[in-house]
Amino acid sequence: xxxxxxxxxxxxxxxxxxxxxxxxxxxxxxxxxxxxxxxxxxxxxxxxxxxxxxxxxxxxxxxxxxxxxxxxxxxxxxxxxxxxxxxxxxxxxxxxxxxxxxxxxxxxxxxxxxxxxxxxxxxxxxxxxxxxxxxxxxxxxxxxxxxxxxxxxxxxxxxxxxxxxxxxxxxxxxxxxxxxxxxxxxxxxxxxxxxxxxxxxxxxxxxxxxxxxxxxxxxxxxxxxxxxxxxxxxxxxxxxxxxxxxxxxxxxxxxxxxxxxxxxxxxxxxxxxxxxxxxxxxxxxxxxxxxxxx
Amino acid sequence: xxxxxxxxxxxxxxxxxxxxxxxxxxxxxxxxxxxxxxxxxxxxxxxxxxxxxxxxxxxxxxxxxxxxxxxxxxxxxxxxxxxxxxxxxxxxxxxxxxxxxxxxxxxxxxxxxxxxxxxxxxxxxxxxxxxxxxxxxxxxxxxxxxxxxxxxxxxxxxxxxxxxxxxxxxxxxxxxxxxxxxxxxxxxxxxxxxxxxxxxxxxxxxxxxxxxxxxxxxxxxxxxxxxxxxxxxxxxxxxxxxxxxxxxxxxxxxxxxxxxxxxxxxxxxxxxxxxxxxxxxxxxxxxxxxxxxxxxxxxxxxxxxxxxxxxxxxxxxxxxxxxxxxxxxxxxxxxxxxxxxxxxxxxxxxxxxxxxxxxxxxxxxxxxxxxxxxxxxxxxxxxxxxxxxxxxxxxxxxxxxxxxxxxxxxxxxxxxxxxxxxxxxxxxxxxxxxxxxxxxxxxxxxxxxxxxxxxxxxxxxxxxxxxxxxxxxxxxxxxxxxxxxxxxxxxxxxxxxxxxxxxxxxxxxxxxxxxxxxxxxxxxxxxxxxxxxxxxxxxxxxxxxxxxxxxxxxxxxxxxxxxxxxxxxxxxxxxxxxxxxxxxxxxxxxxxxxxxxxxxxxxxxxxxxxxxxxxxxxxxxxxxxxxxxxxxxxxxxxxxxxxxxxxxxxxxxxxxxxxxxx
Numbered sequence: 040x041x042x043x044x045x046x047x048x049x050x051x052x053x054x055x056x057x058x059x060x061x062x063x064x065x066x067x068x069x070x071x072x073x074x075x076x077x078x079x080x081x082x083x084x085x086x087x088x089x090x091x092x093x094x095x096x097x098x099x100x101x102x103x104x105x106x107x108x109x110x111x112x113x114x115x116x117x118x119x120x121x122x123x124x125x126x127x128x129x130x131x132x133x134x135x136x137x138x139x140x141x142x143x144x145x146x147x148x149x150x151x152x153x154x155x156x157x158x159x160x161x162x163x164x165x166x167x168x169x170x171x172x173x174x175x176x177x178x179x180x181x182x183x184x185x186x187x188x189x190x191x192x193x194x195x196x197x198x199x200x201x202x203x204x205x206x207x208x209x210x211x212x213x214x215x216x217x218x219x220x221x222x223x224x225x226x227x228x229x230x231x232x233x234x235x236x237x238x239x240x241x242x243x244x245x246x247x248x249x250x251x252x253x254x255x256x257x258x259x260x261x262x263x264x265x266x267x268x269x270x271x272x273x274x275x276x277x278x279x280x281x282x283x284x285x286x287x288x289x290x291x292x293x294x295x296x297x298x299x300x301x302x303x304x305x306x307x308x309x310x311x312x313x314x315x316x317x318x319x320x321x322x323x324x325x326x327x328x329x330x331x332x333x
Numbered sequence: 334x335x336x337x338x339x340x341x342x343x344x345x346x347x348x349x350x351x352x353x354x355x356x357x358x359x360x361x362x363x364x365x366x367x368x369x370x371x372x373x374x375x376x377x378x379x380x381x382x383x384x385x386x387x388x389x390x391x392x393x394x395x396x397x398x399x400x401x402x403x404x405x406x407x408x409x410x411x412x413x414x415x416x417x418x419x420x421x422x423x424x425x426x427x428x429x430x431x432x433x434x435x436x437x438x439x440x441x442x443x444x445x446x447x448x449x450x451x452x453x454x455x456x457x458x459x460x461x462x463x464x465x466x467x468x469x470x471x472x473x474x475x476x477x478x479x480x481x482x483x484x485x486x487x488x489x490x491x492x493x494x495x496x497x498x499x500x501x502x503x504x505x506x507x508x509x510x511x512x513x514x515x516x517x518x519x520x521x522x523x524x525x526x527x528x529x530x531x532x533x534x535x536x537x538x539x540x541x542x543x544x545x546x547x548x549x550x551x552x553x554x555x556x557x558x559x560x561x562x563x564x565x566x567x568x569x570x571x572x573x574x575x576x577x578x579x580x581x582x583x584x585x586x587x588x589x590x591x592x593x594x595x596x597x598x599x600x601x602x603x604x605x606x607x608x609x610x611x612x613x614x615x616x617x618x619x620x621x622x623x624x625x626x627x628x629x630x631x632x633x634x635x636x637x638x639x640x641x642x643x644x645x646x647x648x649x650x651x652x653x654x655x656x657x658x659x660x661x662x663x664x665x666x667x668x669x670x671x672x673x674x675x676x677x678x679x680x681x682x683x684x685x686x687x688x689x690x691x692x693x694x695x696x697x698x699x700x701x702x703x704x705x706x707x708x709x710x711x712x713x714x715x716x717x718x719x720x721x722x723x724x725x726x727x728x729x730x731x732x733x734x735x736x737x738x739x740x741x742x743x744x745x746x747x748x749x750x751x752x753x754x755x756x757x758x759x760x761x762x763x764x765x766x767x768x769x770x771x772x773x774x775x776x777x778x779x780x781x782x783x784x785x786x787x788x789x790x791x792x793x794x795x796x797x798x799x800x801x802x803x804x805x806x807x808x809x810x811x812x813x814x815x816x817x818x819x820x821x822x823x824x825x826x827x828x829x830x831x832x833x834x835x836x837x838x839x840x841x842x843x844x845x846x847x848x849x850x851x852x853x854x855x856x857x858x859x860x861x862x863x864x865x866x867x868x869x870x871x872x873x874x875x876x877x878x879x880x881x882x883x884x885x886x887x888x889x890x891x892x893x894x895x896x897x898x899x900x901x902x903x904x905x906x907x908x909x910x911x912x913x914x915x916x917x918x919x920x921x922x923x924x925x926x927x928x929x930x931x932x933x934x935x936x937x938x939x940x941x942x943x944x945x946x947x948x949x950x951x952x953x954x955x956x957x958x959x960x961x962x963x964x965x966x967x968x969x970x971x972x973x974x975x976x977x978x979x980x981x982x983x984x985x986x987x988x989x990x991x992x993x994x995x
Binding site for chain 2 (some may be wrong): 096112113114115116119121122123124126127128137140141142145159160220221222258259260263264266279280281285286288289290291292294296
């Protein structure tokens with residue numbers, strides 16, 4: 040059960056409001072706006088196409104899969120949702136997160152909000168929190184069965200990935216996004232990627248804990264601190280073109296053990312601050328990677 | 334203190350050498366401390382040796398080279414402009430280079446692959462030209478020049494911020510760039526810097542003889558056949574190139590160029606040759622030491638700390654100390670005030686007021702009514718749609734108008750009070766204080782609600798205002814000093830926010846939005862609060878209009894008609910502070926409306942204090958309204974904060990106006 044009384048209260052209020060506002064004809068497809076990528080992609084997996092998503096313009100840069108249907112309206116930046124656009128969409132429900140608490144009061148005047156907590160200061164493993172939020176979301180939008188099915192599917196996928204990986208001793212991985220030729224963001228506990236690694240029987244090579252979003256900004260040379268013979272480096276797109284060109288010339292980069300031995304790959308975009316869908320995509324990428332390197 | 338200074342004078346030849354040796358020994362000691370385990374430890378493996386060779390050592394060399402370059406640039410600028418506050422950072426040169434690189438990074442990354450230095454050089458040269466042409470109008474007075482530099486810096490920063498906001502994908506790299514990180518992975522940057530800096534350093538050395546001649550005075554130098562202006566231009570050109578190359582290599586490292594020459598002078602360097610040499614050495618030592626300290630600190634705090642933000646945080650208090658020793662010139666009456674007002678057609682005062690009023694009403698109507706639909710079409714809503722839209726737009730329009738009016742009023746006060754028409758509330762540091770308050774709030778609570786933000790912003794503003802007063806009391810509220818104290822505190826606050834931003838913390842996005850001054854968060858309650866305090870403070874200002882009419886004529890005149898200068902200054906500063914703090918809540922710390930409003934008012938022919946206040950209110954609210962409307966509609970459904978739009982359209986406009994009048 041969710042431990043945060045506030046989110047429970049919001050949830051109940053939102054459910055009540057939703058129940059009242061839904062006309063019978065609409066009940067099958069509630070009009071929902073999501074201000075969070077993870078919640079939007081979860082919604083798609085529950086069989087509901089949101090009518091609006093915040094930052095929809097950048098969906099293809101960060102989320103990629105599942106693709107966002109063209110019918111979805113862009114409601115502007117999540118931290119400055121366009122209230123005029125939101126009003127004219129007249130949604131039944133708006134999905135928010137604790138990160139957006141500063142704008143929620145203004146949105147609540149337009150439509151009921153459901154606040155689902157995945158990344159917040161209370162910390163804790165992200166994947167279980169994302170799964171709980173999926174159940175909560177399913178209940179709120181009348182798709183409990185779909186939510187359960189989706190989570191079962193996810194569990195089977197994680198288990199399949201775990202078995203594929205378990206066929207040989209699994210390497211530890213460092214997961215980074217390259218910011219420029221000298222700096223990177225490394226994904227740490229308690230983030231989504233780290234959480235998934237545990238689920239599929241792998242190890243994060245970076246043992247220090249980051250903030251509750253699960254990352255830390257480092258100089259590239261700090262990667263050498265953790266370089267061991269069985270550590271692999273995974274770089275996620277988007278990678279600045281000039282940066283990777285400069286790195287390939289850097290003697291330090293070239294002699295990092297994982298680069299030297301080819302224990303290194305650049306993988307397609309995957310949302311690091313996502314939910315279960317993104318976790319599945321990442322787990323699949325890891326299993327593919329391990330099999331390819333075997 | 335005098336004893337120490339006297340002692341220094343006696344020790345003149347050894348002074349700088351002893352200081353430099355101390356600095357370098359401490360820096361080298363810290364370096365060695367960090368290296369010992371790798372060099373002599375038992376558990377040192379091949380990897381840590383590799384890091385030593387390809388990261389740690391080049392980092393030391395880059396720090397030394399960049400520090401030397403910045404120190405030399407600062408010394409050249411200070412000698413050329415005879416201004417102890419001149420430096421690449423305070424003259425906007427670094428910010429210009431930074432903006433050029435950010436623009437290239439977003440619009441044409443390929444350009445950077447080919448000519449990163451050229452891009453940086455173009456940006457810094459433009460910024461320097463702008464600052465110098467603004468400063469020239471006021472006879473290169475030290476304070477005016479620095480204020481002009483600051484304005485250009487702020488403007489470049491605002492523009493870079495818009496680019497970041499609209500390109501969230503690049504955000505972390507852009508922030509790190511702006512913050513000046515020295516982290517290295519190869520010898521390549523160090524080896525590329527070395528010859529460039531060597532050539533520029535050698536050219537600077539060639540200037541020593543003419544510089545020594547210049548020290549005897551411009552007239553003497555001219556008599557001996559020297560082209561003084563060309564000489565100055567050459568010096569500034571060298572300094573600009575030096576700082577552009579440093580920015581292009583590692584980003585903005587502020588204040589080293591200011592502090593190194595100051596230390597050189599304090600430790601006894603007197604002749605140009607000494608100042609150039611020792612500034613270079615101190616610059617190198619300072620940046621090396623700072624960077625070692627930063628690495629040590631960052632290691633223990635487990636945070637990513639760009640060195641540039643730390644030099645800014647250390648440099649700001651040092652600027653304050655330097656200010657303490659500076660003599661302000663007795664204030665010259667504003668030349669503009671006395672120049673006869675040019676004939677403006679046959680428009681009477683009453684018609685002018687009427688015209689301005691009609692224009693303002695038209696602006697309000699457009700801002701409230703014209704908007705865009707979710708599909709992007711322009712619409713004039715009617716019926717219930719209009720009512721919905723009015724509920725959302727009215728608070729924002731009110732907040733924008735009130736904030737613009739208040740900033741302009743504060744600007745009128747500050748410009749008249751200081752006799753400097755580059756003064757403005759943005760520069761008083763009050764707005765920066767508000768930002769600091771909100772930044773602190775983000776780290777205290779996880780959900781910064783609007784009322785909490787308001788409390789934090791007001792607390793921050795009042796704290797800065799209070800410190801400005803305490804620090805300025807010693808100088809009996811000499812206006813320029815008060816402004817410069819505000820500037821330094823503002824820089825300090827910026828530096829602190831910079832650390833958070835560069836760390837890639839998602840809170841940075843929130844902070845950036847706040848700082849860029851959006852009316853997004855304005856609801857009816859906030860708008861009314863701002864409006865009511867605005868009306869109250871504007872009335873107070875109108876009551877003090879006699880002071881504002883007389884103060885620009887100079888302290889003697891003011892004293893002659895029985896005005897207590899201290900009391901009048903205190904009350905006026907307090908009012909200006911209150912006005913800008915309240916306005917900051919609605920439109921953020923940056924907008925330049927406080928700077929533009931009074932100028933526009935005067936240009937429209939409103940010249941007495943009372944008329945200028947009313948004209949400023951109309952102009953300020955007009956600019957802010959238009960900026961807010963453009964920000965809401967141009968990139969719909971996304972938004973550009975009003976404060977940023979205002980500074981983007983306002984600053985160049987201001988420069989044009991000033992150039993034309995000057």
